[in-house]
Amino acid sequence: MHLFAPDGFSKREPGARQILRVPKTPIGIHEPWAADGHDKLNKIGFPIWALVDDATGKWLGAWIVPNNRDPNIVSYCFLETVLKYKGYRLRVREVRERETTVDWERGRRAERQDIYTDGSMTDGGVASAAVWMKRGEEKMRRTLRIGETDEHTVYEAELMGITLAMEIAQEHRFKGKIHIGLDNQAVLTTIKTRSPKFAQKMWEDLGRLIKTYLKRDPTNEVEFRWTPGHEGFEGNERADGAARGAAEEERRMGGEEEEEEEGWEDGRMVPISRAATRQRLMKEIGEKRRDMWKNSTRYDRMQGFDDTMPSKIFGRLTKSLRRKQASVIFQLRTGHVQLAKHLYTMGKEESPMCKGCGRRPETVYHYIMECERYETARRRHFAYMGRNQRTMTRLLKEEKLLPKLFSYINDTKRLKRLFGTFDTG
Ligand SMILES: [Zn+2]
Numbered sequence: 527m528h529l530f531a532p533d534g535f536s537k538r539e540p541g542a543r544q545i546l547r548v549p550k551t552p553i554g555i556h557e558p559w560a561a562d563g564h565d566k567l568n569k570i571g572f573p574i575w576a577l578v579d580d581a582t583g584k585w586l587g588a589w590i591v592p593n594n595r596d597p598n599i600v601s602y603c604f605l606e607t608v609l610k611y612k613g614y615r616l617r618v619r620e621v622r623e624r625e626t627t628v629d630w631e632r633g634r635r636a637e638r639q640d641i642y643t644d645g646s647m648t649d650g651g652v653a654s655a656a657v658w659m660k661r662g663e664e665k666m667r668r669t670l671r672i673g674e675t676d677e678h679t680v681y682e683a684e685l686m687g688i689t690l691a692m693e694i695a696q697e698h699r700f701k702g703k704i705h706i707g708l709d710n711q712a713v714l715t716t717i718k719t720r721s722p723k724f725a726q727k728m729w730e731d732l733g734r735l736i737k738t739y740l741k742r743d744p745t746n747e748v749e750f751r752w753t754p755g756h757e758g759f760e761g762n763e764r765a766d767g768a769a770r771g772a773a774e775e776e777r778r779m780g781g782e783e784e785e786e787e788e789g790w791e792d793g794r795m796v797p798i799s800r801a802a803t804r805q806r807l808m809k810e811i812g813e814k815r816r817d818m819w820k821n822s823t824r825y826d827r828m829q830g831f832d833d834t835m836p837s838k839i840f841g842r843l844t845k846s847l848r849r850k851q852a853s854v855i856f857q858l859r860t861g862h863v864q865l866a867k868h869l870y871t872m873g874k875e876e877s878p879m880c881k882g883c884g885r886r887p888e889t890v891y892h893y894i895m896e897c898e899r900y901e902t903a904r905r906r907h908f909a910y911m912g913r914n915q916r917t918m919t920r921l922l923k924e925e926k927l928l929p930k931l932f933s934y935i936n937d938t939k940r941l942k943r944l945f946g947t948f949d950t951g
Pocket of ligand 1: 880881882883884885886892896897898899
């Protein structure tokens with residue numbers, strides 16, 4: 527084999543890039559079966575297709591076939607096995623190695639509704655992107671910077687990428703099958719098993735978007751494909767670039783030193799990552815302790831740890847308040863907030879238009895900077911600040927401006943039903 531298929535061997539060489547493998551979780555004998563095409567002997571004319579029992583590793587059947595990707599041939603082999611074992615199991619797992627997937631993707635015909643998604647984490651932040659490719663030409667892209675590196679994980683960014691893809695589909699009235707490509711095995715596995723363990727809120731939102739799409743027409747379908755990154759697929763590369771660009775965006779726009787935003791860290795209601803938060807908190811606690819140790823005499827060192835107590839208690843007292851504020855800020859920043867425009871996109875509202883003035887779609891910008899209905903509140907709280915994008919970005923970013931923002935939100939009563947009144951102290 528070494529002689530005939532050197533590719534496969536070089537990929538498994540120690541030090542070569544890891545071949546991605548999903549951990550197996552069989553629940554018992556014959557549950558599930560794993561189906562796999564083996565390409566190692568293709569070059570000398572022996573494509574193989576096989577079924578293996580995941581739990582025991584027993585080969586249920588293996589065939590040398592003319593083509594191990596032809597659905598007719600694969601079905602035949604599968605049914606043969608079903609006959610042999612007098613039945614088939616609940617689940618059949620399709621095994622696809624990176625190399626196989628790359629081949630499939632390369633040979634795939636470009637469709638009208640291909641959307642490639644990606645999530646990215648750079649020094650500038652965490653962001654998502656979706657790029658719509660129509661028969662190989664870019665039609666449009668959507669990006670979203672979801673937050674700081676210590677607030678979110680790439681997993682969430684990838685998930686948000688799919689949400690953006692569904693939003694493109696919604697807005698452009700897609701019909702029939704949507705093909706969504708992503709390069710994240712964890713997210714794909716969750717799609718297959720339908721049992722999200724992280725970012726539940728985001729999964730719910732996404733689930734709703736997909737359901738709305740499927741309900742709209744019986745021919746509507748959503749297909750998720752693993753599109754391995756860095757293999758030169760154009761849609762992938764574009765989504766990757768778009769997400770990276772978006773991650774850096776705010777930094778370029780602001781031009782100033784990023785301010786530490788305290789109070790956003792707890793995220794039970796918000797899709798802010800617990801894993802990322804924990805990492806950051808542990809790091810901060812570590813640093814704090816080290817500093818205290820350095821700056822104290824031995825006696826003080828004993829006292830030092832007690833000093834952390836008051837702030838801990840304070841933190842607990844204000845936790846619920848901060849959580850609510852963190853939640854609304856995240857929603858306003860990402861646009862995923864209960865305003866008409868977003869609700870319309872999610873299929874929960876008949877029209878995107880603002881009910882306050884009836885003049886424009888109720889976007890976050892319209893609500894905060896523009897709607898005449900709230901002009902009195904705006905004058906009161908944002909008196910000399912400009913009415914522009916930059917002001918809005920500052921309001922959503924700078925901690926010292928938050929009391930103003932929350933006073934404004936309170937005065938407009940627009941989000942009161944959902945959030946109640948915000949503490950502005
Ligand atoms: Zn309005």
